[in-house]
Amino acid sequence: xxxxxxxPLLVRFLNRVLRRPGNAExxxxxxxxxxxxxxxxxxxxxxxxxxxxxxxLCSSDFxxxxxxxxxxxxxxxxxxxxxxxxxxxxxxxxREASDPRSQTERLLNDxxxxxxxxxxLDYWLDLREINxxxxxxxxxxxxxLDDLLTESSILETRRxxxxxxxxxxxxxxxxxxxxxxxNERLSQHxxxxxxxxxxxxRLPVPADSPxxxxxxxxxxxxxTANGTTTTPVLRGAWIMERLxxxxxxxxxxxxxxxxxxxxxxxxxxxxxxxxxxxxxxxSCHEKFDPAGFxxxxxxxxxxxxxxxxxxxxxxxxxxxxxxNGHLFTFRHGPKVDPSGRLEDGRAFKDIRGLxxxxxxxxxxxxxxxxxRLITFATGAPVSFSDRDEVEAILNRTxxxxxxxRSLIHALVDSRLFQIK
Numbered sequence: 468x469x470x471x472x473x474x475p476l477l478v479r480f481l482n483r484v485l486r487r488p489g490n491a492e493x494x495x496x497x498x499x500x501x502x503x504x505x506x507x508x509x510x511x512x513x514x515x516x517x518x519x520x521x522x523x524l525c526s527s528d529f530x531x532x533x534x535x536x537x538x539x540x541x542x543x544x545x546x547x548x549x550x551x552x553x554x555x556x557x558x559x560x561x562r563e564a565s566d567p568r569s570q571t572e573r574l575l576n577d578x579x580x581x582x583x584x585x586x587x588l589d590y591w592l593d594l595r596e597i598n599x600x601x602x603x604x605x606x607x608x609x610x611x612l613d614d615l616l617t618e619s620s621i622l623e624t625r626r627x628x629x630x631x632x633x634x635x636x637x638x639x640x641x642x643x644x645x646x647x648x649x650n651e652r653l654s655q656h657x658x659x660x661x662x663x664x665x666x667x668x669r670l671p672v673p674a675d676s677p678x679x680x681x682x683x684x685x686x687x688x689x690x691t692a693n694g695t696t697t698t699p700v701l702r703g704a705w706i707m708e709r710l711x712x713x714x715x716x717x718x719x720x721x722x723x724x725x726x727x728x729x730x731x732x733x734x735x736x737x738x739x740x741x742x743x744x745x746x747x748x749x750s751c752h753e754k755f756d757p758a759g760f761x762x763x764x765x766x767x768x769x770x771x772x773x774x775x776x777x778x779x780x781x782x783x784x785x786x787x788x789x790x791n792g793h794l795f796t797f798r799h800g801p802k803v804d805p806s807g808r809l810e811d812g813r814a815f816k817d818i819r820g821l822x823x824x825x826x827x828x829x830x831x832x833x834x835x836x837x838x839r840l841i842t843f844a845t846g847a848p849v850s851f852s853d854r855d856e857v858e859a860i861l862n863r864t865x866x867x868x869x870x871x872r873s874l875i876h877a878l879v880d881s882r883l884f885q886i887k
Contacts, residue, residue, distance in 0.1 A: 473502045473516060480520060484556065485528050498522055538886050541565065548574065548879065551844040554582035571879045575632060575872065584628055591839050592681070592709060593690045594621055600694030602768055606776045606797050607694075608789020610768045615652050619667070620685035620769065623648045626667050627684070632875070637868035638833040641710060643680040643822045645672050656685060656770055677771070677818050681710065682762065685769030692767035703759025711825070712835030713754065757807035761821035764805045775800035833861055833869035840878055856883050 477498050481491035498519045505515035523529055532546050539547060541562075548567065549557035552574040564570045574580055589595040597617060602610035610616065626648040631640055648667040649657060657678050662668055672679040681687050691702045707713035766772045776785070782798030789795060807821070808814045815821045825832070837860060838849045849857060860877040867873040878884050 473512075473519065474499060476516060477502070477519060477523075481523060484523060494528060536887050543887075544885060545570075547844070547884065551879075552583045552875075553577070553579045554586055555579060567879050567885075568876060571876055575875070580632075581625075581629070584625055584632070587839075587843055588624060588628060590843070592624065592687060593705075594624060594686055596690045597621060597686060599690075600692070600767075603695040604789075604791060605778060607767060608791055608793060608795060608797075609787070610770075611789055611791050613652075613768075613790055615665070616656060616685065616768065617689070619650055619653050619665070620689065622667055623653060624681070624684050624686045627681075628871075630669065631871040633872070635867060635870035635872035637829070637870055638836055638874070639826055639829050639868065641681050641832060641836065642825050643682075645679060646670060647672055647678055653685065656768075658771060677764065680822065682706065682818065682822065683765065683769070688762065688765045688769035689767065691762070694767055697763060697765070697767055699756050699759025699763060701759070702762045703756050706758045706762075706825075707754060710835060711831055712838055715754065753810045757809050758821060758825075760807040761805050761815060761818045763803050764818055772803060774802050829869065830861060830865075833864070833874065836869075836871070837861065837874055837878065840875065841883055844878060844884060853883060856881055 474495065477495050478491045481494055481498070485491065485494065501522045502515045502519040505518040506512075510518065532543065532550065544567065545557040545561045545564070548570060549555055549561055552571065560573070561570055597620070602613075604611045627644075630636065630646075630648070631638075636644075646669055647653075647657070647659075649659065649662060649670050650665050650667050651661060651663055652665070653667075654660065654662050654670070657676070659670065659673065659676065659678070662670060677683055687705075688702075691697075691705045704715045708715050764771060764773075766776070776797045777800035778797055782800050785795040785797050785799060787795045805817045806815065809824060813824050815824055834857065837857060841853075841857075842848050860874070860881055860883075861869065863877045864870065864873040
């Protein structure tokens with residue numbers, strides 16, 4: 468292509484990225500103008516084309532799906548399905564297809580569906596925030612700069628959700644599963660029999676291990692901590708919102724946050740008891756604090772602990788050398804108490820007990836996941852008027868114990884997905 472032939476390249480590019488072949492000739496004019504303006508400013512051919520391409524990728528034609536209210540056309544349905552499960556544009560097979568179910572199978576089986584899994588988990592579980600707070604170099608020198616642990620923990624959660632889809636496993640596995648994906652570093656971190664290498668493998672969870680399910684994934688436990696301390700408030704609210712779909716209202720104005728005391732002077736349970744002495748705080752904290760207490764058995768990177776860590780003069784000094792090459796300077800603080808009582812009065816002793824209680828309502832777990840999928844797939848939150856359709860989807864997948872793949876299929880087949 469010569470420097471005076473930008474039009475064929477722009478038409479080909481528009482046909483690929485605007486999802487609807489044939490529209491390029493009608494859309495190319497403004498981008499040719501941008502190319503020509505760039506040339507006037509002495510940009511060479513390559514830079515001028517890049518400027519025009521960048522303008523395409525910033526345009527509403529690329530950033531938004533084109534559809535009219537009502538039942539989606541075949542083209543609009545193909546666009547929505549490709550955006551949902553490929554995070555990309557539909558291919559020729561999808562554009563020409565009339566059977567959404569077979570196309571959903573094809574899209575899920577294609578490696579490009581990893582884009583869906585990665586993006587969906589980033590926003591549903593906040594995995595994109597995992598590097599926001601690094602483990603404190605003083606309290607957690609054994610995790611400091613441990614990039615292998617961080618990367619392995621993210622891959623574990625992605626591989627785990629991929630397995631739920633590929634094998635159509637019941638949604639209850641989100642709370643507890645009898646398998647995990649781990650490599651040598653994660654096996655060591657989880658106190659499991661060692662498996663060699665960095666590649667993740669599907670491993671059974673020993674009967675005496677608390678692991679299994681998202682609640683005990685290192686990635687989840689990391690994004691619900693701040694690198695220095697853990698708090699039942701954040702972790703409890705995360706469980707209730709992200710896994711059970713309970714709406715947590717914002718705190719009342721004028722109520723201060725609970726400040727952690729890393730010196731070990733008082734436990735988080737004591738601090739929360741004082742905080743809940745305010746009537747305006749108690750009614751909300753009773754909804755989520757108890758679930759968060761069960762996760763106090765896990766530190767800021769998801770490692771098991773019996774006691775908190777602290778700095779200062781109290782407690783037994785820790786022994787060892789951190790990844791930074793320095794001796795441990797923290798001390799073993801108060802013992803962890805992972806027991807609690809849910810708002811409805813049901814009590815548990817630890818994470819195993821909490822899992823058992825949460826699994827008593829598998830339909831609510833499935834309902835919450837379905838709500839998350841609907842919002843991700845359509846860009847619209849679930850409204851009150853959608854309630855009957857949501858329950859109908861749950862009824863259709865009940866025989867499969869609300870398998871994750873079955874939920875995706877039932878969603879695509881529903882009016883919630885096929886209308887705007």
